[in-house]
Amino acid sequence: MEVIQNVGIYGGIEFNDLLDKHGIPLADVHLLRHSPSEPKLRKVLPWLVSTRPEVFEAYQRTHSEETERLIRRRPYVASFIAHDKEQSIFVGLYSLKGGSMIRGDRFWSIPHLEELRTLGMKGTKRHEIFLFEFERVTTFFPEWQGRLVCEIPPGRNILRLAENNLSKVVAIHPLSILEAEMPDWNKVCLTWAELKMIPQGWKIKLREWRGIYFIFDTSSSQGYVGSAGGQENLLGRWLNYKDTGHGGNVKLKKRDPANFRFSILERVSPDMTKEDLCDLETRWKVRLHTRDYGLNDN
Structure with a gap:
């Protein structure tokens, strides 16, 4: 037909x-x-x-x-x-x-x-x-x-x-519409369970995006700030959380990842140096008080 x-x-x-x-x-x-x-x-x-x-x-x-x-x-x-x-x-x-x-x-x-x-x-x-x-x-x-x-x-x-x-x-339709169109980066908010089910089109975007991400623990209303600029950028970092539940972060290891919400605080240029990305991460930690009152231990 x-x-x-x-x-x-x-x-x-x-x-x-x-x-x-x-x-x-x-x-x-x-x-x-x-x-x-x-x-x-x-x-x-x-x-x-x-x-x-x-x-x-x-x-x-x-x-x-x-x-x-x-x-x-x-x-x-x-x-x-x-x-x-x-x-x-x-x-x-x-x-x-x-x-x-x-x-x-x-x-x-x-x-x-x-x-x-x-x-x-x-x-x-x-x-x-x-x-x-x-x-x-x-x-x-x-x-x-x-x-x-x-x-x-x-x-x-x-x-x-x-x-x-x-x-x-x-x-x-020319292409499958089972995958919802990915929202703008500043509207992305995923649960840990959803990280295991990310549509392929979303993975392509996350693989391209570098920046600062935020993990919010709904059980304690505390947050964690991290940066993603390594292999596969945000996708690589978030897939690590998907697999481990904590990404190697000390304070997150004691938490139930089912309570985590993942979002993006800021996207950065692919040309930004690792040092500048780390500085930006630090500024977000200071602004959101995630060292003194949150889940960052550094």
Whole structure:
């Protein structure tokens, strides 16, 4: 099928037409529209599709009791993420390969779900839940992941019958829109959990940026000032915090990184010398009192 840049000239194309093109009966497909109620999870879920697909797919493996019952009736799920009030972004078509019942008290032992817990995902109070095994159908428009936008309005149910939903194709974007556009450097504010899920486009920017960053500990309202001008600049420094939780900083080692917020105080020229960058870092420490009352020990 031709890649559509302006769907208006085609008029009336629906997602069901794509299923028909691949010979997939509509009666075999559920449309699954993900729209988490937890704000933190809602923010990063689109990022996970490309940056941490294993985490996204872990999220998709568990559902409410009613949704479980319905999903098991059909061999395919077309997965979407809510984009705005009326539109949803296509993630992929998945075939149901089975699954198994597990005890509810083992919910957080499901691989990768613990990471989502830090983003506000709620557990279950049920005694048993069904853990689905899905496999993405890689022959079904894989190049349109994150690019295909369909009209799937919100409703009480996140699961819809394909044959009952006239999901019009709204747009097919040149590039994936699952990655939100990166904000201006002075508006960046990420949690430690979000550092593990940074979209690729954001990583490119952070790799280019040198400067002074700030870590705020929400548990004590104290801050830490640091500089990034070495290998991979801000990206390299923040990925070190992502991996260690403390970046080698003495006072941060005693803290829970889940309480940290990462932001940028000032960007500097790539030509600035290491000595000038260190001087700038010191001035920020003085202005923000992070030596006497914060988390800097030098």
